Amino acid sequence: MTDAAQSADEFDVVGIGNALVDVLTHEDDAFIEANGLVKGAMTLIDTDRAEALYAAMGRGIEVSGGSAANTIAGIASFGGKAAYIGRVFDDQLGAVFAHDLRSSGVVFRCAPAVDGPPTGRCLIVVTPDAQRTMNTYLGSSELLGPEHVDSELIAAAQVTFLEGYLFDRPEAKEAYWKASRVAHDAGRRVALTLSDTFCVERHREAWRDLVADQVDILFANEHEALALYEVDNFEEALAAARADVEVAALTRGPAGSVVARGEELVDVDAHPVEVVDTTGAGDLYAAGFLFGFTHDRSLADCGKLGSIAASAVLGHTGARPGASLAQLVHPLHL
Amino acid sequence: MTDAAQSADEFDVVGIGNALVDVLTHEDDAFIEANGLVKGAMTLIDTDRAEALYAAMGRGIEVSGGSAANTIAGIASFGGKAAYIGRVFDDQLGAVFAHDLRSSGVVFRCAPAVDGPPTGRCLIVVTPDAQRTMNTYLGSSELLGPEHVDSELIAAAQVTFLEGYLFDRPEAKEAYWKASRVAHDAGRRVALTLSDTFCVERHREAWRDLVADQVDILFANEHEALALYEVDNFEEALAAARADVEVAALTRGPAGSVVARGEELVDVDAHPVEVVDTTGAGDLYAAGFLFGFTHDRSLADCGKLGSIAASAVLGHTGARPGASLAQLVHPLHL
Numbered sequence: 242m243t244d245a246a247q248s249a250d251e252f253d254v255v256g257i258g259n260a261l262v263d264v265l266t267h268e269d270d271a272f273i274e275a276n277g278l279v280k281g282a283m284t285l286i287d288t289d290r291a292e293a294l295y296a297a298m299g300r301g302i303e304v305s306g307g308s309a310a311n312t313i314a315g316i317a318s319f320g321g322k323a324a325y326i327g328r329v330f331d332d333q334l335g336a337v338f339a340h341d342l343r344s345s346g347v348v349f350r351c352a353p354a355v356d357g358p359p360t361g362r363c364l365i366v367v368t369p370d371a372q373r374t375m376n377t378y379l380g381s382s383e384l385l386g387p388e389h390v391d392s393e394l395i396a397a398a399q400v401t402f403l404e405g406y407l408f409d410r411p412e413a414k415e416a417y418w419k420a421s422r423v424a425h426d427a428g429r430r431v432a433l434t435l436s437d438t439f440c441v442e443r444h445r446e447a448w449r450d451l452v453a454d455q456v457d458i459l460f461a462n463e464h465e466a467l468a469l470y471e472v473d474n475f476e477e478a479l480a481a482a483r484a485d486v487e488v489a490a491l492t493r494g495p496a497g498s499v500v501a502r503g504e505e506l507v508d509v510d511a512h513p514v515e516v517v518d519t520t521g522a523g524d525l526y527a528a529g530f531l532f533g534f535t536h537d538r539s540l541a542d543c544g545k546l547g548s549i550a551a552s553a554v555l556g557h558t559g560a561r562p563g564a565s566l567a568q569l570v571h572p573l574h575l
Numbered sequence: 576m577t578d579a580a581q582s583a584d585e586f587d588v589v590g591i592g593n594a595l596v597d598v599l600t601h602e603d604d605a606f607i608e609a610n611g612l613v614k615g616a617m618t619l620i621d622t623d624r625a626e627a628l629y630a631a632m633g634r635g636i637e638v639s640g641g642s643a644a645n646t647i648a649g650i651a652s653f654g655g656k657a658a659y660i661g662r663v664f665d666d667q668l669g670a671v672f673a674h675d676l677r678s679s680g681v682v683f684r685c686a687p688a689v690d691g692p693p694t695g696r697c698l699i700v701v702t703p704d705a706q707r708t709m710n711t712y713l714g715s716s717e718l719l720g721p722e723h724v725d726s727e728l729i730a731a732a733q734v735t736f737l738e739g740y741l742f743d744r745p746e747a748k749e750a751y752w753k754a755s756r757v758a759h760d761a762g763r764r765v766a767l768t769l770s771d772t773f774c775v776e777r778h779r780e781a782w783r784d785l786v787a788d789q790v791d792i793l794f795a796n797e798h799e800a801l802a803l804y805e806v807d808n809f810e811e812a813l814a815a816a817r818a819d820v821e822v823a824a825l826t827r828g829p830a831g832s833v834v835a836r837g838e839e840l841v842d843v844d845a846h847p848v849e850v851v852d853t854t855g856a857g858d859l860y861a862a863g864f865l866f867g868f869t870h871d872r873s874l875a876d877c878g879k880l881g882s883i884a885a886s887a888v889l890g891h892t893g894a895r896p897g898a899s900l901a902q903l904v905h906p907l908h909l
Contacts, residue, residue, distance in 0.1 A: 298678065299679070300639065300648070300679055300895065301674070302637065303637035303671060304636045304637070314634070333667040333693070333694075340630070340635070341635065344632065345633070359667070360667075561634065
């Protein structure tokens with residue numbers, strides 16, 4: 242599958258992001274404090290810090306992760322046609338990442354790196370309040386640059402989906418601009434998720450340029466949207482986003498989401514679930530929304546599909562759904 | 576911790592077994608049939624078969640496994656003092672295995688192999704009936720021989736616990752005889768779990784010799800006990816085991832277990848749980864039982880602790896408990 246030539250219109254969504262394997266562990270708040278972690282955020286860590294933190298952590302489970310990769314796997318789980326661009330190393334965790342994507346039906350043809358650091362991983366501490374605190378050792382995922390942007394895949398996908406986390410390096414910024422231009426030259430759309438408040442604050446101006454100039458569909462949670470536009474309340478952030486992009490989907494945790502396209506504005510409820518672990522909830526919201534969007538569903542249905550997909554990972558540990566999302570939504574006639 | 580000199584009496588239990596990382600996936604019965612798997616059993620597979628089966632499997636989660644290692648991690652989770660002997664390779668999955676054991680408080684000081692095959696893994700298919708079908712690529716775990724039997728650890732542990740799965744190779748048989756003699760020379764006990772009916776049938780005479788000559792505490796499920804003694808019914812198997820060993824603990828799935836010591840005989844109920852995945856249930860039964868045994872609990876309490884520990888993994892995917900077993904049994908005043 243990975244080497245098959247792709248014809249035009251073959252994909253619903255192609256995602257670009259940090260290719261990571263998650264190492265999930267359950268710890269209490271004392272662990273967060275004792276190890277100086279930034280609760281609820283994504284913090285980049287180097288090799289030494291990764292080794293020290295892993296040694297301090299309890300028993301883990303290893304599952305494929307990466308924000309955009311989770312979204313893409315979710316779209317495939319809905320029955321969508323999806324592809325992914327990201328860098329792993331030629332090692333055991335890289336093989337796990339590639340297997341898990343491909344076995345979900347995702348086209349992943351980016352060759353593993355044979356020089357440089359090992360496959361990246363995200364050490365995720367889940368606390369009793371179901372909050373996830375992420376500590377990312379980027380490893381080979383940070384080797385992605387414009388030369389890895391697969392123009393053929395991007396031109397063949399209705400939507401190119403970009404994750405904010407990747408934006409920390411100049412090469413990745415170049416890759417995003419290149420991907421956006423390729424997509425638009427082919428008459429396609431570009432979607433972006435802001436990913437993390439700290440990430441927005443580190444690169445606010447660069448984000449604003451990209452959003453205003455290239456982004457058609459913007460995903461952000463409330464905090465990220467306020468940070469991007471430097472405003473104090475949700476209404477102002479929503480207004481700014483609506484002025485910037487064709488479609489804005491702003492999530493508010495248990496309060497659901499607000500989605501807007503032009504004059505159209507829809508409030509979407511969160512799907513009820515007993516929350517065990519918030520890891521991946523935003524990624525899966527984007528999966529449901531984009532699956533609906535690329536299948537010509539109403540804006541309200543796109544939001545509902547996002548809420549349902551998010552609920553499918555909120556109820557268990559890990560960022561990818563255990564069951565088929567297509568089967569999950571089938572009885573709902575959505 | 577791993578290099579600390581150990582004094583006499585330092586450990587409750589030291590386990591010896593195949594050091595494996597489990598790759599768990601959920602599939603239906605059609606997958607079992609299409610791939611020619613032996614449902615409910617443990618089948619040894621070579622590199623080519625492992626690669627083909629992994630490619631056919633859906634998305635997995637990676638968690639440390641290995642039968643005796645699960646038991647030892649369970650004993651540590653009860654607050655017991657435990658150590659483990661088994662071989663991993665110096666690779667990413669080997670590091671995961673070592674981390675997960677050590678972070679549970681287990682002493683694991685067996686150096687990783689630097690020549691030979693990679694760390695072993697067990698491809699586990701969980702079907703909708705919660706049954707697990709295991710396909711083991713032994714990798715570096717099969718490099719264990721008598722030279723790796725750490726006599727100092729064994730002499731310092733009340734019980735040396737052996738898993739049946741390891742018994743397939745002559746070097747491992749030698750290792751088990753050596754470990755048993757070291758334990759008995761130090762006035763310690765030897766416990767064995769038969770692990771698997773097919774494993775018993777492959778090596779019946781060798782098992783009978785070891786059990787009759789060296790084993791003090793025998794764990795087996797009903798089918799394994801019948802296979803070992805070539806008898807038709809449970810009562811005969813129980814009688815034969817009672818004649819052979821000091822303590823026999825024979826498990827019967829949802830029907831609980833029967834434990835016997837000399838004239839004493841106790842029927843133990845299974846602990847109620849909604850079964851999600853049977854992987855590791857027998858391993859954790861042994862953990863609870865041996866924790867009780869090494870803490871001078873009554874035979875009935877040992878059985879109850881076994882049932883509770885088994886229930887702690889039957890209710891989720893994977894072979895090691897998510898929560899502290901010590902905290903789980905605390906309110907039960909066991």
